[in-house]
Amino acid sequence: MKPILTADKAVENINDGCTLMVAGFMGCGNAFTVIDALIKKGTKNINLITSDTSFPDVGVGRIICQNRAATLTASHIGTNPVSGQKMNSGELKVTLVPQGTLAERMRAKGAGLGGVLTPTGIGTAVQEGKQKLSIGGKDYLLELPLGAEFAFIKAEVADKYGNAFLPGSTKNMAVAMAMAADHVILEAEKIVEAGELDPEKVTIPGVFVSAIVKSTLPASNLQLKP
């Protein structure tokens, strides 16, 4: 059984300078309730790892717009202009990582691998400072594992063992992040008894989850107007 906490309690030990992964894609699948609690707690200088920085003031975009991040590791920041502004002003140190590489680096961490070899980024700025290996006559970059102290994951349903079902396209980076982070906070719209979530429908096994938080904010934060 995993502890079921209020959002405030779940973020209590997430302090200034922490490393935090936030799952979701363009806000879809962000853990809105837990993010909101972290914003209210006032944690600063976050080392943020996320696929993208969403839209201004939507989900993970708030961590950027409310000046809570010191560094950002992401694949895309174009939909949140504030990220680019802060990067250009030097306020936010940004590392751009190809999306597939970001996912695999996290999976490598969670899976106990020493890194991954990928052809993505060969001959581009991405290869700077990285070891290149030739395997079977093809060049690959050695990309190192990427972990974090905390991860925020959003599920539709979680059982009390932390097994989680993530619907539709909300799975994205969540599985890799759940594996890669030391403390995984799982926000769920619905928390059910063990046995009530069909084991066949589990997207993320509870073994990765540290605590469960019930959603109190609706997930109706889709950017309906581009």
Added chain:
Amino acid sequence: MDPKELKRVRMVKRIAQEFPDGALVNLGIGMPTMVANYIPEGRTILLHSENGFTGLGPAAQKGKESQSIVNAGGQPVTIVPGGAFFDSNMSFAIIRGGHVDYTVLGALEVDMEGNLANYMIPGKMVPGMGGAMDLVAGAKNVIIAMEHVNKNGAPKILKKCSLPLTAVGEVDLIVTDMAFIRVTKKGLVLEEIAEDTTVEEVIKATEAPLHVAGKLGKF
């Protein structure tokens, strides 16, 4: 339809003819997305959305948006029968592993060696590469869909890209409002021109040298 839009439609229609029945295709956000509207009668393709599914369908109807299905641009969309959801690792395994037959992307610059620059202008536009680097490195066929020249009328098909590269030597086809160009080991081959232009005009609007195909087509 204004003339610019007509030219775009002609371009994306031409690209849509490239896909065989059953192809798995990833379309970039923006103009490439339009390709899906012009798949020839009798053919079915499956669209891949890099944020985690195959079977990408049209935009969701107003009021019927799902909170859990968006496209790679974050817009609410639908999934068609035969589609499947998965996480990013699976999605990019599909991409990098060579299981995507075609990817169609825009470009800032492309050159005679098939190099592509489409993810940043240093100091100006730095949105990040998103999934583009993986797509270009992994998809079996890379098609560039773009205007032949930039806003100032300068060529975008160059001898050598000047902007930071998205990938080296991965582009297979360049389709513009003026021309259909194949990237080969010998250089760029002009295979078709748009019906309202001439070979001379295309050559003038292209910095890289073009080999004109023996049997030149029109589209």
